[in-house]
Amino acid sequence: MRTRASDHSVLAEGLRKSYGEKRALDGFDLAVPRGTVYGLLGPNGAGKTTAVRILSTLARLDEGRAWVGGRDVRREPRAVRRRIGLTGQNAAVDEIITARQNLEMFGRLFHLGTARARRRAEELLDWFSLAEVADKQPKGFSGGMRRRLDLAASMILAPEVLFLDEPTTGLDPRGRSEVWQAVRDLAADGTTVLLTTHYLDEADRLSDRLAVIDRGRNVTEDTPSGLKRAIGGDRIEVVAGAAEDIPEIVRAVARVAAEGGEPETDIEELRVHAPVDDRVAALTEAARSLRDAGVAVADIGLRRPTLDEVFLALTGHLAADPADSADPADPATADEAARPAGALDTADEEPGQAGPRSEASV
Amino acid sequence: MSVDEITAGGPSGGTAASDPDGPERRIYWAVADCWTIVRRDLTHLVKQPSLIAWQLGFPIVSVLLFVYVFGSAMDVGGGVDYTTYAMPGMFAMTMAFGFMNTAGAVVIDKERGVTDRFRSMPMAPSAVVTGRGVSDVLHAALDLLVLAVIALVVGWRSDGGALATLYAFALLLLLRFALIWVGVWIGLLAPNQESANNLFAVAFPFGMVSSVFTPPSAMPDWLGAVAMWNPVSSTATAVRELFEAGAPVGDSWIEQHAELMAVVWPLVITAVFLPLAVRKFGNLAR
Numbered sequence: 256m257r258t259r260a261s262d263h264s265v266l267a268e269g270l271r272k273s274y275g276e277k278r279a280l281d282g283f284d285l286a287v288p289r290g291t292v293y294g295l296l297g298p299n300g301a302g303k304t305t306a307v308r309i310l311s312t313l314a315r316l317d318e319g320r321a322w323v324g325g326r327d328v329r330r331e332p333r334a335v336r337r338r339i340g341l342t343g344q345n346a347a348v349d350e351i352i353t354a355r356q357n358l359e360m361f362g363r364l365f366h367l368g369t370a371r372a373r374r375r376a377e378e379l380l381d382w383f384s385l386a387e388v389a390d391k392q393p394k395g396f397s398g399g400m401r402r403r404l405d406l407a408a409s410m411i412l413a414p415e416v417l418f419l420d421e422p423t424t425g426l427d428p429r430g431r432s433e434v435w436q437a438v439r440d441l442a443a444d445g446t447t448v449l450l451t452t453h454y455l456d457e458a459d460r461l462s463d464r465l466a467v468i469d470r471g472r473n474v475t476e477d478t479p480s481g482l483k484r485a486i487g488g489d490r491i492e493v494v495a496g497a498a499e500d501i502p503e504i505v506r507a508v509a510r511v512a513a514e515g516g517e518p519e520t521d522i523e524e525l526r527v528h529a530p531v532d533d534r535v536a537a538l539t540e541a542a543r544s545l546r547d548a549g550v551a552v553a554d555i556g557l558r559r560p561t562l563d564e565v566f567l568a569l570t571g572h573l574a575a576d577p578a579d580s581a582d583p584a585d586p587a588t589a590d591e592a593a594r595p596a597g598a599l600d601t602a603d604e605e606p607g608q609a610g611p612r613s614e615a616s617v
Numbered sequence: 618m619s620v621d622e623i624t625a626g627g628p629s630g631g632t633a634a635s636d637p638d639g640p641e642r643r644i645y646w647a648v649a650d651c652w653t654i655v656r657r658d659l660t661h662l663v664k665q666p667s668l669i670a671w672q673l674g675f676p677i678v679s680v681l682l683f684v685y686v687f688g689s690a691m692d693v694g695g696g697v698d699y700t701t702y703a704m705p706g707m708f709a710m711t712m713a714f715g716f717m718n719t720a721g722a723v724v725i726d727k728e729r730g731v732t733d734r735f736r737s738m739p740m741a742p743s744a745v746v747t748g749r750g751v752s753d754v755l756h757a758a759l760d761l762l763v764l765a766v767i768a769l770v771v772g773w774r775s776d777g778g779a780l781a782t783l784y785a786f787a788l789l790l791l792l793r794f795a796l797i798w799v800g801v802w803i804g805l806l807a808p809n810q811e812s813a814n815n816l817f818a819v820a821f822p823f824g825m826v827s828s829v830f831t832p833p834s835a836m837p838d839w840l841g842a843v844a845m846w847n848p849v850s851s852t853a854t855a856v857r858e859l860f861e862a863g864a865p866v867g868d869s870w871i872e873q874h875a876e877l878m879a880v881v882w883p884l885v886i887t888a889v890f891l892p893l894a895v896r897k898f899g900n901l902a903r
Contacts, residue, residue, distance in 0.1 A: 337739045348731070351661050351664050352661065352664060364735070
């Protein structure tokens with residue numbers, strides 16, 4: 256085990272964690288190769304945050320074993336803490352003291368000593384482009400700036416593993432791209448990053464490999480492109496102006512569809528769609544043949560699969576299917592209702608919001 | 618390997634810091650980390666001096682109201698000037714309400730994820746709590762200093778000796794110290810800042826149903842009994858005696874032993890709430 260632990264910055268086997276009746280992690284495995292950006296993708300309540308909390312020593316695991324930076328999270332939590340950086344769902348910085356004072360404080364708490372803490376703060380302010388606001392209070396920062404300060408605080412000890420728990424949730428598009436750039440820079444610099452997200456495009460853009468998690472269990476593990484192939488990838492979608500044009504549209508779409516991909520038709524919405532390989536070529540080709548055929552379309556475009564579709568494709572159920580959870584006969588649904596009061600403190604998103612367990616759909 | 622190496626290169630340059638220190642280094646870091654947290658809280662005061670003004674707003678307004686508005690109508694018996702009676706009570710009340718500041722600071726750190734960041738770092742875990750305690754006592758000492766100056770301005774004097782007066786202030790800080798653990802516990806229990814703010818509804822009667830502004834003997838019997846056994850009363854009464862205010866003291870056992878109880882109550886509160894707070898802190902890892 257220790258040999259595998261040394262090839263992987265994060266290694267977890269059979270993690271189980273319950274909050275009362277609710278199983279947040281139910282035999283979850285994870286292997287993050289050194290030096291990669293690894294995405295953990297799943298809907299709210301899938302167990303992503305619980306996994307990060309356990310791996311970053313914030314929560315105790317009930318069963319299973321986990322190593323981070325080669326150290327056992329249960330037996331050597333302090334050694335693990337020296338090897339990790341954590342950016343949780345909130346930008347965990349002090350709002351009142353300045354950005355520089357924040358980094359110096361965290362530096363001292365990482366036991367750098369005052370002079371080194373000061374120097375490290377300076378380096379990180381530069382690296383994360385915060386030098387201009389170094390002496391301002393974070394309470395006036397934009398979401399993206401706050402996140403970058405948060406990331407800087409996570410990088411004080413140059414951690415072997417950086418945990419990013421939904422780093423762009425709640426950010427505007429600009430803040431999101433700022434954070435993405437920062438993460439890419441860190442990855443290029445050699446840091447292993449474990450990133451949780453419920454945005455498919457975020458996982459796609461940032462990660463080298465992806466694990467999909469649902470209801471505390473592994474669903475699949477692949478590269479982003481492998482995953483997209485598995486679930487059909489991008490689709491071309493044409494909305495007809497009139498129902499009688501649909502056969503012509505189906506022919507045009509079929510010509511550009513990826514190998515083995517059949518056009519699907521949604522008669523009610525007059526929608527025809529199919530998976531494509533070469534996105535732009537498929538789009539121009541389909542548009543040209545429709546124009547040549549004299550077919551007027553209401554809309555034509557490319558669409559990436561949504562997270563819901565990924566889940567539908569991978570697990571056979573939607574990320575949060577209201578019809579499922581309304582089923583009173585499902586014993587697991589009753590479990591969901593019995594959310595333990597004590598779990599409030601530790602795992603805001605985990606219990607209660609998870610999709611229901613339905614034997615028929617798994 | 619020294620920590621020097623980690624600052625070489627970019628943010629990911631170098632390697633992680635060296636592994637755990639011996640027991641004596643642990644004690645050193647527990648103290649050093651505590652001091653780092655205290656410095657952070659003191660910086661808050663420097664950054665927002667208005668914080669003190671806000672926190673002292675209520676006692677200061679109370680001082681002015683009770684001395685200048687109600688004072689002339691108040692008769693606490695024994696021909697004692699009301700300012701002499703009310704000031705020690707005001708000091709005790711300020712200490713008693715202080716636990717809300719603690720709870721507020723704890724809940725903000727918890728909500729923003731700062732507590733989790735601390736917990737994910739290789740710092741001494743105890744420093745999160747001890748740092749809070751030390752900075753709250755320092756903060757309370759500053760509060761008392763400001764209040765005492767205002768009290769002197771409106772004509773209050775201590776007739777006790779210098780030592781007795783210092784001991785009185787020490788008893789006030791002891792009450793505040795004991796209530797830190799109540800504040801930490803409540804702060805960890807409260808789901809959010811709003812609910813922590815609502816604590817004032819509970820704290821207000823806790824501060825008022827006491828000998829702070831009026832002698833319990835002047836209250837209805839049942840309320841007077843509650844007021845007498847209120848820990849704030851014991852501290853207020855003890856402090857009055859140490860200041861030699863000359864205010865008449867009821868003849869119940871609890872009132873006659875105020876100086877003893879001003880030590881016993883805080884110890885009892887600490888004995889109950891310190892373990893509760895520590896356990897609640899440990900439960901964050903659930």
